[in-house]
Amino acid sequence: xxxxxxxxxxxxxxxxxxxxxxxxxxxxxxxxxxxxxxxxxxxxxxxxxxxxxxxxxxxxxxxxxxxxxxxxxxxxxxxxxxxxxxxxxxxxxxxxxxxxxxxxxxxxxxxxxxxxxxxxxxxxxxxxxxxxxxxxxxxxxxxxxxxxxxxxxxxxxxxxxxxxxxxxxxxxxxxxxxxxxxxxxxxxxxxxxxxxxxxxxxxxxxx
Amino acid sequence: xxxxxxxxxxxxxxxxxxxxxxxxxxxxxxxxxxxxxxxxxxxxxxxxxxxxxxxxxxxxxxxxxxxxxxxxxxxxxxxxxxxxxxxxxxxxxxxxxxxxxxxxxxxxxxxxxxxxxxxxxxxxxxxxxxxxxxxxxxxxxxxxxxxxxxxxxxxxxxxxxxxxxxxxxxxxxxxxxxxxxxxxxxxxxxxxxxxxxxxxxxxxxxxxxxxxxxxxxxxxxxxxxxxxxxxxxxxxxxxxxxxxxxxxxxxxxxxxxxxxxxxxxxxxxxxxxxxxxxxxxxxxxxxxxxxxxxxxxxxxxxxxxxxxxxxxxxxxxxxxxxxxxxxxxxxxxxxxxxxxxxxxxxx
Numbered sequence: 001x002x003x004x005x006x007x008x009x010x011x012x013x014x015x016x017x018x019x020x021x022x023x024x025x026x027x028x029x030x031x032x033x034x035x036x037x038x039x040x041x042x043x044x045x046x047x048x049x050x051x052x053x054x055x056x057x058x059x060x061x062x063x064x065x066x067x068x069x070x071x072x073x074x075x076x077x078x079x080x081x082x083x084x085x086x087x088x089x090x091x092x093x094x095x096x097x098x099x100x101x102x103x104x105x106x107x108x109x110x111x112x113x114x115x116x117x118x119x120x121x122x123x124x125x126x127x128x129x130x131x132x133x134x135x136x137x138x139x140x141x142x143x144x145x146x147x148x149x150x151x152x153x154x155x156x157x158x159x160x161x162x163x164x165x166x167x168x169x170x171x172x173x174x175x176x177x178x179x180x181x182x183x184x185x186x187x188x189x190x191x192x193x194x195x196x197x198x199x200x201x202x203x204x205x206x207x
Numbered sequence: 208x209x210x211x212x213x214x215x216x217x218x219x220x221x222x223x224x225x226x227x228x229x230x231x232x233x234x235x236x237x238x239x240x241x242x243x244x245x246x247x248x249x250x251x252x253x254x255x256x257x258x259x260x261x262x263x264x265x266x267x268x269x270x271x272x273x274x275x276x277x278x279x280x281x282x283x284x285x286x287x288x289x290x291x292x293x294x295x296x297x298x299x300x301x302x303x304x305x306x307x308x309x310x311x312x313x314x315x316x317x318x319x320x321x322x323x324x325x326x327x328x329x330x331x332x333x334x335x336x337x338x339x340x341x342x343x344x345x346x347x348x349x350x351x352x353x354x355x356x357x358x359x360x361x362x363x364x365x366x367x368x369x370x371x372x373x374x375x376x377x378x379x380x381x382x383x384x385x386x387x388x389x390x391x392x393x394x395x396x397x398x399x400x401x402x403x404x405x406x407x408x409x410x411x412x413x414x415x416x417x418x419x420x421x422x423x424x425x426x427x428x429x430x431x432x433x434x435x436x437x438x439x440x441x442x443x444x445x446x447x448x449x450x451x452x453x454x455x456x457x458x459x460x461x462x463x464x465x466x467x468x469x470x471x472x473x474x475x476x477x478x479x480x481x482x483x484x485x486x487x488x489x490x491x492x493x494x495x496x497x498x499x500x501x502x503x504x505x506x507x508x509x510x511x512x513x514x515x516x517x518x519x520x521x522x523x524x525x526x527x528x529x530x531x532x533x534x535x536x537x538x539x540x541x542x543x544x545x546x547x548x549x550x551x552x553x554x
Contacts, residue, residue, distance in 0.1 A: 020244060022358050026416045028441035060418045062441030086360060087415075122243040123224050125347070125356045125412050134418050137210075166212035170219035171228070176236045179228045186218045196421070 006052030007071035009107045010034050010114060012098040015081055015088045017118030022126050023086030027072055028062060030088070031055075032130045035063035035151070036117035037110065039136070040177050043164045044113075048152035051110075055151040057142030061134040063151060116177035123182045128189060135191035137163065163187075223335045223342035227323065231337065234268050238323045239335070242266035243354065245302045246325045248285035250355025257294035261328050263314045266302040268321040274301045275316075279308040327352060348380050349373065349408040358415050362438065362446050363543055366501060369409045370548035374503060377550060381405040387457055391552045392507055392514040392522070394456040396465045402450050402503055403435050416440055434483045444495045447483055451476035453525075454505030454550075457512035464512045473502045473530045477545060481536050488541075500545035502530070507552060522552035 014033045018025040025033070038051045048054075053067035072088065075081040080094035090098065101107055121129050133139065138156040142149045152160070163184065171180050219225040228236045246264050253262075265274050273279060280291065283306035292298060296311040314324075317338070324336045331351050333344040350356045359365035373379035377391060382405040385398035403422045410420040419439045436448040451473050455464040480498040487496045506525035509517055526549050536542055 021247065022415065026360060028416045028418075031441070058441055060439050060441055062418045064441065086358075119240055122240060122247060122354075125353070126358055127412055127415050127417065130415075131411060131417070131419070163210045166210045166215045169212060170215040171225055174225070174228055174236075175233045176228065178236060178240060179225055182224045183215065183219050183222060186222055187215050190214070190218075 003071035003074045004053050004067050005101075005106070006110070007034075007065065007067035008075060009098075009101050010037065010110070011068055011071040011075055011088075012080060012090060012094055012101070013111070013114045014118060016090050016095065016098055017115065018087070018121065018126075019089055021118070021121050024084055024089040026087040027069070029126075029130060030072060031063050031065055031068055032133055033114070033117045033121075034065060034068050036120070036129075036133060036181065037113040038152070039160065040113040040116055040181060041110065042152065042157065042160060043167065043180060044177070046109075048157060057139050057149045057151050059142065059148060061139040061143035062130075063133070063139065112177060116181050119178050120181045120185055123178075124185055124189070129185055132185045132188040132192055135188040135195070136160070140191070223344060226340075226342055227335065227337065230340065231268070231321070231323070235321070235323060235337070238266045238268045238321075241302050242323050242325055242335075245285060245300065245307060246354045249288060249298075249300055250327075250352050251357070252285045252288040253292055253294075253298075255327070255331070255351035255355065257292065258298065258327060259294060259329060260297040261313075261326065262298045262300070263324060263326050264300045264302070265314065265318070265322050265324040267318075268323065270320055271304045272320060273308060274314060274318055274322070275299060275310045275312060277310070277312075279310050281308050282306050325354075347408070347412050349405070349412060356413050358413055360415050362410075362414060362499065363546070365410060365414045366499065366546045368413075369406065370501075370546060373405065373409060374548040375551055377553075379405045379409070381408060387459065388514040390514060390516070390554060391505070391550065392510045392517065393464070393512060394452065394454060394505060396456050396458055398452060398456060398503075399435070399450060402452060402501075406448070406450065406501065407436055410436070410438060414438070434480070443493060444497070445487075445491075446497050446499055447480065447487060448499045448501055449476050449480040449483070450501050450503070452503040452505065454503075454507065455510060455512070457514070461512055469506070470528075470530045473500070473504075473545065473547070474532055476500050476502065477532045477536050477542075481539065481542065484539070484541055497541050497543060498539075499543045502545060502547045503550060504547050505550040516554075517552075519554055522554055525549070526551075 011030050014030045015025045035055050055063045055065045058064050079091055080097050081088045082091050137159045138151050167180050167184050171183055174180055227239055297313045299310040299314045301308040326334050335342045344353050377383040381401055385394050385401045387393040387395040407420050407422055417438050418441050421437050423433045423437050434447040435450040438446040453468045453472055456466045457464045477500055480500050484498045508521040508524040
């Protein structure tokens, strides 16, 4: 088990950001918000390969990263993360570590993506953020094919970029990534509502 | 799977976050984020039932001046409001540099500086407002506040909270439509559809880490009857939730009950769920399935169709009458202790 520095940084950042919102971050939430952060970097024109680690889609339409999973375990074992009833929170040492890492140039650019992704959970109820993300086109495809698939490979990136082209037209002036993040999640939430209504055999209702 | 750019634009034109960002720029967006975090923390500290006179939260864009004259209380953390607020007045909260300022008076005057505000009005209306505009907040029918939904990691705790908060006094709008009469003595025919929708909505917005909460279509577990709701998590865990209701149902104007369900119905549900679990383990052996039985208990003594007045004692007769299930079923490691939601009458 060897976690990449980027995955360590992301896992500490997400646990820290979700603390005031939800009391901590669950393991799959760290994967979800890590993936959303990575997608926001792609929205800003960064190549997925520059993220530092990769993601795959599980059969249940959830993003998974072995690097993040290793990072959580590594941070837990070294006492940087503590597990509580609301998920993982930072220990005093974990917070100190995060503050130190945040000053490194290596992580500077990803802080904005992590912050915007996690802050979306103050504008949209947290469980609906992760549920909406399951309608991200690559994850939907994984659910349909019921297969474990890599995310943001060449074909996947192409599909996501078509969403992001529409998104940048919808919020052309937005400087804060929080805004496109929330608008895109609201768009994906509508896909989930439509899917749910179709599955349940009823008309779509409130969002 | 193809993107619909027009729909995306439509969302950006409606959604309060995008509209506010378009008019107030990055500083306004930053203030909105600080505001929303405080709104959530205030809602978690004070239930909406105690906010009988409404709530206003404001966050100044570029300064820390008080939004109201006169003395205010100051706290570093909104959780202090639980003990501080007595529920008898309106509440005005301002996000400050080191926490929050609180007044038990309304914000009636126009502010001289740029700010982002939130207003909760009774009953259940939420708006975001600025000096020049007002934006509606999305509505979730299962929650009194879009920002105050309690989150749960654990399905059992989430079910308990659902029963206590939404079913006991029929405060869930979706579940409330199950009743035939305003006194909540009889259900309308086939109330289970609304029970499923109500519980699904609750779990989708409050249960953390799930990937889907689905109402199951017919004949998906075995060929006799389906389980009602399936919750899927990112890993290989699933929960199968069987819903049963107890009491009587009748059609409007009819003098005959269409269905009468007693304690035996809940026991049947436990047996059915055991069978579903056995079938599921065989069919999908790589998933960890766990069974949950949710019982909506609307039993009343001496109730008939059409519903007429009954005594308070008759209405509450079954309130504490727990159901004795097959001990072997309860001892199964994949079977959670059944949740009974006693539905109070409104006499």
